[in-house]
Amino acid sequence: MKLKDPDKIKAIHAATLQLVSEVGLAGLNMNAIGKKAGIGMGTLYVYFKSKEELINALYRELKLKHTSLIYHTVDMSLPYKLNMQLLVENYMKNRFKYFQEHLFIEQSVLSHFLDSTSLQLEVDAYAGIYALLKEGQRQLLVKDFPVEILAAQMVGGANEIVADAIRKNKKLSSNSIQYAFEMCWDSIQR
Amino acid sequence: MKLKDPDKIKAIHAATLQLVSEVGLAGLNMNAIGKKAGIGMGTLYVYFKSKEELINALYRELKLKHTSLIYHTVDMSLPYKLNMQLLVENYMKNRFKYFQEHLFIEQSVLSHFLDSTSLQLEVDAYAGIYALLKEGQRQLLVKDFPVEILAAQMVGGANEIVADAIRKNKKLSSNSIQYAFEMCWDSIQR
DNA sequence: TTTATTATGGAATAATTATTCTGTTATATT
DNA sequence: AATATAACAGAATAATTATTCCATAATAAA
Structure with missing residues (x-):
């Protein structure tokens, strides 16, 4: 065979x-x-x-891969702000490097192709950032807002900055990443 | 006839x-x-x-409508920060109220349906916010970062906060809007 | 009121695209 | 080496979906 x-x-x-x-x-x-x-x-x-199965399989592989990759730098023994900075930098670089994969993920989520198991991965991906934000609130470093809102601000801002670079065919400069983190931190810090 | x-x-x-x-x-x-x-x-x-023409026509109508609606509250005689707050509030309420329309716009932009005239509207929509941010920099109120990055942070954060509310079938509370503006302002203010 | 013109609905057709089928080829297993 | 099994290519078919056609209804203009 x-x-x-x-x-x-x-x-x-x-x-x-x-x-x-x-x-x-x-x-x-x-x-x-x-x-x-x-x-x-x-x-x-x-x-x-089927086409549907292909899309679900690819979606799941990519979503699991990136959910894992994104948290690779997190190390609770590091100072909180540095931890956040590494997370944001890593997150943005990942979005930029694998922008085709993230584009596929985003379009899949909005389509009728994904089943409920696939869609659940979308929800699960937020657990890590929510936990990190709660820890920041415990240390009185992060604003006392609902973590969903804090996380949305962080993720949305970073995504859009990367998307803008890609739309304009620019590279993601280390300056841009620095600016992005400074804005991100200022937005969530108490 | x-x-x-x-x-x-x-x-x-x-x-x-x-x-x-x-x-x-x-x-x-x-x-x-x-x-x-x-x-x-x-x-x-x-x-x-054709289907293509239907999508382009609807896209153009919606994009022009919302680009215009978003800047309706702007009034240069108001204090800068208040102007920004009204803009962000108006922007978020618009995204929430017309979320189906914004969903259609976003998916259209990523599809192969839109022609170059339609796609240009996407670029044009940013002119207003870029100008407003430049004015803020002139008044030394806004960080001296590229306006594309400042705008991306504002827009991305606001979009994601609204999207999160919609995904979770929640209403967009005035608290959420307040939190969102506070984060937004902290992120861009000098 | 008559007429010419255009909107209208829905069936028919054309075009596209998903899926299956068939014959063949490669390769694990014996 | 022989054999059985599964991968493989691509043509054929099925299913879906975009578009057209045609008979009819409505209505602005004369």
Whole structure:
């Protein structure tokens, strides 16, 4: 017999991400994925039994990967503000480096493709930042606002700054990251 | 002869907005629009000669409307900070009240449907906030960062706070708006 | 009131796109 | 080495969806 080729899955994923960044999720179709990935339709359907399953599988892989990556720098033995700074820097660099993946995630969430298990990952991703903000409030460093609002301000601001750089074909300079953290910190600090 | 019925256009627009909020732009189709709007396909194609044109027309109408609405409260004779507060409050209330319309705008921008004229409106919408931030810098009230970064922080934070309320089926309380402006101001003030 | 013109609904068709099918090829297992 | 099993390509088909067509109804203009 013959075994599935892990490289094919990677090729399918890569083709899907590139197509979505070119024509949007609304313009995505299976033929184009097969062609761009360099594989036949039969093969495509060996790996994913439907378009919906392909999108869910890719979404879950990416969402779990980035939820994990984002918190990699967090180290509770560090001073709180430094911890936050590393988090924001890491978060922004990740959004910039993997912007195609984040674009796919965002469009998937707004589509009718995702099932409830996939959507739950979106909620879970916030647990870490909520906990970190609560710790900041405990240390009297962070404003006494609902953590959902504090987190939304942080995430929204950082996302938009990265998105602006990408829209304008600029690189994400270390200055921009510094400015972003300064604004972020000023906005949440007590 | 017979004249086009303006109510039909409204019905088509409303049906489109509702469908996009239900199934995403990727799930939108002309049959569903006709059915939800209560009109036949022939009629639909009298008003819009293609799906692409329908999306562009609706996008342009909404983008122009909201770009204008957002700056309605601005009054340069007011103190700078108050002006900013009114802007942010107005901006957030608008995003909340017309969230379906903003959802449609966001998904359209990421799709392959919009032509360059439509996309230009996206760029134009930032002129007002950039000008306002420059004035704040002139008065030494606002941080000396690039206005694109300051604006991105303001817009991104406000958008995400509203989006969070909508995702969680909460209302946009006046407290939330107050918190949002306090964070916004702290983030940009010198 | 008559007429010409355009809107209207919905069925028919065209176009696109998801999925399946078939023959073939590669390769684990014996 | 032989065999069985599953991957593979791409053509064929099914399903969906955009668009057109046509018969009819409404109404502005004469």
